[in-house]
Amino acid sequence: MSGGISQAAFTKALLDPDRPAPASLTSPSGAQAGKRFDVYRNNVAVSLTEALGVAFPVVRKLVGDEFFTAMAGVFLRAHPPKSPVLMLYGDQMPAFLEGFAPVRHLGYLPDVARLELQLREACHAADARPIAPDALAAIPPEDLASARFALAPATRILRSQWPVFSIWQANSEEGAPAPIMRGEDVLITRPGFDPAPQCLPAGGAAFIEALMAGASLGEALEKAGGDTAGFDLAATLALLLEGGAITSILTRDSET
Amino acid sequence: MRDNANHTPESLPPGPGVGYKPQHYSDILADPGPVRWLEIHAENYMGDGGRPLAQLRHLSERFPISVHGVGLSIGGEGRLDPEHLARLAHLVGWLRPASFSEHLAWSTHEGAFLNDLLPLPYTRATLARVCDHIDELQEAIGRRMLLENPSTYLAFAESEMSETDFLREVARRTGCGLLLDVNNVFVSATNQQTDPRACIDDFPIGAVGEIHLGGYDEDADDEGAPLLIDSHGREIADPVWALLDHTLARSGPLPVLIEWDNDVPEWPVLAGEAARAAKHLEKVAA
Numbered sequence: 001m002s003g004g005i006s007q008a009a010f011t012k013a014l015l016d017p018d019r020p021a022p023a024s025l026t027s028p029s030g031a032q033a034g035k036r037f038d039v040y041r042n043n044v045a046v047s048l049t050e051a052l053g054v055a056f057p058v059v060r061k062l063v064g065d066e067f068f069t070a071m072a073g074v075f076l077r078a079h080p081p082k083s084p085v086l087m088l089y090g091d092q093m094p095a096f097l098e099g100f101a102p103v104r105h106l107g108y109l110p111d112v113a114r115l116e117l118q119l120r121e122a123c124h125a126a127d128a129r130p131i132a133p134d135a136l137a138a139i140p141p142e143d144l145a146s147a148r149f150a151l152a153p154a155t156r157i158l159r160s161q162w163p164v165f166s167i168w169q170a171n172s173e174e175g176a177p178a179p180i181m182r183g184e185d186v187l188i189t190r191p192g193f194d195p196a197p198q199c200l201p202a203g204g205a206a207f208i209e210a211l212m213a214g215a216s217l218g219e220a221l222e223k224a225g226g227d228t229a230g231f232d233l234a235a236t237l238a239l240l241l242e243g244g245a246i247t248s249i250l251t252r253d254s255e256t
Numbered sequence: 257m258r259d260n261a262n263h264t265p266e267s268l269p270p271g272p273g274v275g276y277k278p279q280h281y282s283d284i285l286a287d288p289g290p291v292r293w294l295e296i297h298a299e300n301y302m303g304d305g306g307r308p309l310a311q312l313r314h315l316s317e318r319f320p321i322s323v324h325g326v327g328l329s330i331g332g333e334g335r336l337d338p339e340h341l342a343r344l345a346h347l348v349g350w351l352r353p354a355s356f357s358e359h360l361a362w363s364t365h366e367g368a369f370l371n372d373l374l375p376l377p378y379t380r381a382t383l384a385r386v387c388d389h390i391d392e393l394q395e396a397i398g399r400r401m402l403l404e405n406p407s408t409y410l411a412f413a414e415s416e417m418s419e420t421d422f423l424r425e426v427a428r429r430t431g432c433g434l435l436l437d438v439n440n441v442f443v444s445a446t447n448q449q450t451d452p453r454a455c456i457d458d459f460p461i462g463a464v465g466e467i468h469l470g471g472y473d474e475d476a477d478d479e480g481a482p483l484l485i486d487s488h489g490r491e492i493a494d495p496v497w498a499l500l501d502h503t504l505a506r507s508g509p510l511p512v513l514i515e516w517d518n519d520v521p522e523w524p525v526l527a528g529e530a531a532r533a534a535k536h537l538e539k540v541a542a
Contacts, residue, residue, distance in 0.1 A: 004377050004414030007333045011365040014374075024413040027477055028449040034478040036410040036447070039485060043372040051371070080368040084327020084340060085302045124303030127310070153304065193307035 014041055015077050048076040048089075055090045056116045058171045059097075059109060071100065087124055091117060108162035115168050115186060115197065118156040122188045122195035125154035130191075130244035136237070143251040145218030149211045150248040151240070154190035157205050157212070159183075165199045189243025196243055203231035208240070268293050268320055268354045268466060268511035271537060272530040275324075275515045281311050283523035285318070290534040291527060293354065295322040295513050301351075302343045312351070320354035322466065322513070323347060327369060330389045330403070331362035331376040341396045348397045355466060355511075357402035357435045358393070360386065360423065377412035378422040383429075390430040402465045403427070404435035407443040407486035419444070424460040434460060437468035438503055439496050439515075443484040452499055461507045469496060469533065470515035489518035492529060497536065504540040512537060 005022045013019045021037030049072040053060050060068040079092045094110040094117065103109050130152065139147060158164065165186045166179035185205035188197045200208070207224035215223065224231040240246050273293035276284075284291070294315060301312055315321065328340060348356055361373035376382050394401055403426060405419060417425075427434055436459060445452035471490035475483045492514070504510070514529045 004379070004412060007362060007365050007374075010374065011368070011370065014370065021410075025410045026413060027479065027481065028411060028447075029479065029481075031479060033410040035475075036477055036483060039409045039483070040372055040374060044370050047371045080370065082367055082369065083337075084299050084329075084363065084369045084371075085343070086299065086369075086371065087303055124306045124308075127305035190306075193310065 013037070014044055015080070017041060045073060045076065048081070049073065051086050051089055052076065052093070055120060056093060056113055058116055058168050059093075059113050061171050062106065062109065062112065062167075063103065067102075071102070074100070088117075088120060093117065108160075108164060108167055111158070111160040111162050111164040112167055114160075115158055115164055118158055118188055119195045119197065122154040122156055122190045123193075125152070125190065128152035128154070128244075128247045130241075131246050131248060133241065135249060136241065136246075139249060139251055145216065145221075146252060147217050148214065148250040149217070149240075149246050150250070151208075151212055152190065152245050152247050154188070154195065155208070155212070155243075155245045156186075156188040157200075157208055158186040158188075159205050160185065165197060168197065187239055187243070187245075189240070189245040191242070191244040198239055198243070200239070201232045201235050204236040204239070207231065207233075207236055266354070268322055270509035270511055272533040273322065273511055273513045274526055274530055275513065275517060276315065277516075277520050278308065278311065279520065280523045280526065281315075284315070288319070289527040290531045291319075293320040293322060293511060295324050295515075298323050298325040298344060298347055299327045301347060316351060316353075321351060322355040322357065322511075323351065323353040325356070325358040326373070327363055327371075328358050328389075328393065329362045329364040329369075330358055330393070331360060331374075331382065331386055332364050332389075333362070333385070334364070334366065336389050336392055337364065341393065344393070345396045345398070348399065355402060356397060356399060357404055357466065359404045359406060360426075361406050373406055375406060375408050375410065375412070378415040378417045378419060380416060383417075383422060383425055386426055387429045390426065390432050394430065394432065400431060400433060402433040402435040404437055404468065405440050405444075405459075407437075407440040407447075407484075409447050409483065409485075411448060418458070420455060420458040420460065424463075427460055427463040432463075433465040434463045435466045435468060436461075436464045436503065436507075437470070438500050439468065439470045439472060439492065440486060442493075442496050442499050443472050443486050446482055446484045449481070452495075453502055456499065456503050456506065459503075461503075464507055464510060467500070467503065467507075467510050467512045468515055469500060469512060469529075470517075472496075487518060488515050490516075492532075497532070500533075500536055501539065504536065509537050509541050 005024050021033040025033035052072045081089045094113040097110040161183045163179040163184050165184045169176040185200040187200050203224035207220045210220035210223040269292045271292040276294040276296050359373050441455050442452045469492045470488040473485040473487040477483045512533045
């Protein structure tokens with residue numbers, strides 16, 4: 001094999017704009033590649049920055065385009081994609097934001113990134129058929145406490161000490177109310193193909209997380225009550241049902 | 257026995273196709289115009305579910321589909337990613353597309369995916385590696401693939417053969433077909449200061465199963481020499497249409513794809529480019 005540049009050296013130069021282009025890469029006249037190598041550098045940085053901008057539109061809006069582009073440049077060099085499937089690229093963004101000094105004053109930013117990541121996960125999660133609207137009412141009352149619920153693969157829960165849903169909504173929808181400083185727990189369902197994030201009542205996150213972990217309705221209620229008094233079971237179940245998030249109910253002797 | 261009844265044709269029709277963009281979904285179903293087939297980027301259809309897969313399933317009932325991989329890194333020094341091979345095999349398995357193609361390029365190094373089609377030196381070592389990887393891919397997906405010629409912006413001092421000789425030898429050793437991107441030939445020939453027509457004349461045309469066309473941007477290198485960038489962000493340039501005629505005169509009618517991936521226009525603009533390709537194809541069919 002003849003000498004020449006390894007892909008390791010090519011990659012190193014590609015990701016470091018301060019390095020010169022590798023010497024064995026040339027123009028047709030034999031000159032150093034220079035600007036010609038920069039085409040590849042630019043393709044990598046621009047395409048991954050674009051992917052991150054599409055992935056985190058609210059984070060981008062909150063910090064501004066110019067800042068986001070600079071920050072994406074730091075992120076993509078520290079965390080290049082680990083897979084050519086870019087639909088979920090950026091799973092390390094929340095942790096990155098937690099450690100990125102220039103955004104330390106924006107304490108809510110990592111949770112906004114978590115919410116945007118979960119929305120994308122929900123988009124691409126497996127399809128599922130929700131139960132019929134009256135299926136829950138059809139369960140004999142004596143079987144309710146022991147019933148177990150299977151939830152759609154798109155279902156996600158995010159607990160935050162920040163008003164993460166209100167911040168997301170105020171930056172995504174026209175005329176959304178201004179966020180009030182409080183913690184918010186978010187439920188993401190996917191009725192049809194579009195993820196629908198909603199704020200959960202107190203105790204709702206603990207309740208749904210328990211269901212997801214395989215607890216019965218009675219056990220999940222205990223978890224919810226343990227968190228807060230006055231848990232609104234009816235409102236929480238309604239959010240799940242309206243979001244098409246319940247795909248089957250398992251009672252002692254039947255699966256609905 | 258209508259060959260449209262069950263969309264698992266063995267090859268693409270020798271007419272115009274377009275790179276599918278989700279924003280054109282309703283327009284395509286309402287009126288595809290001259291468009292006879294669609295190409296998708298494999299990596300955008302590797303989720304577990306959701307709208308992209310549902311739309312693709314529906315479109316595949318109406319149109320022959322070409323699956324075009326943009327991330328396998330066939331020219332990579334490392335081994336092919338077995339998880340990605342499995343994802344490709346899964347997609348090809350359920351969709352049963354009319355064609356599968358990938359690139360003569362690399363994009364992954366030590367697990368980092370760089371999201372660009374990076375260039376290769378045309379050496380005997382590269383040739384052996386690329387052929388091994390194509391053998392492995394064709395084995396994994398259970399069918400013949402088409403390999404696309406790249407756009408290049410620079411040269412490797414260590415290259416030992418021309419790109420066309422390299423492609424000819426890959427096709428001979430692996431039995432794969434070739435995807436001839438006429439815009440890439442024009443871009444690379446301009447950037448390497450060679451003759452694009454001579455490249456087409458030397459291209460192993462008998463192995464070509466599909467043609468790509470796309471738009472380029474114009475820039476200049478450090479010495480002021482023209483530097484064309486394969487941007488896929490605008491109309492196809494006139495000299496590329498002329499080079500298409502030169503190509504079709506050698507090859508006869510082939511499936512011709514319009515690629516427009518950035519600043520994607522409204523459907524009528526894209527359909528208009530496909531109509532223009534149809535006219536060029538009619539000239540050779542007549």
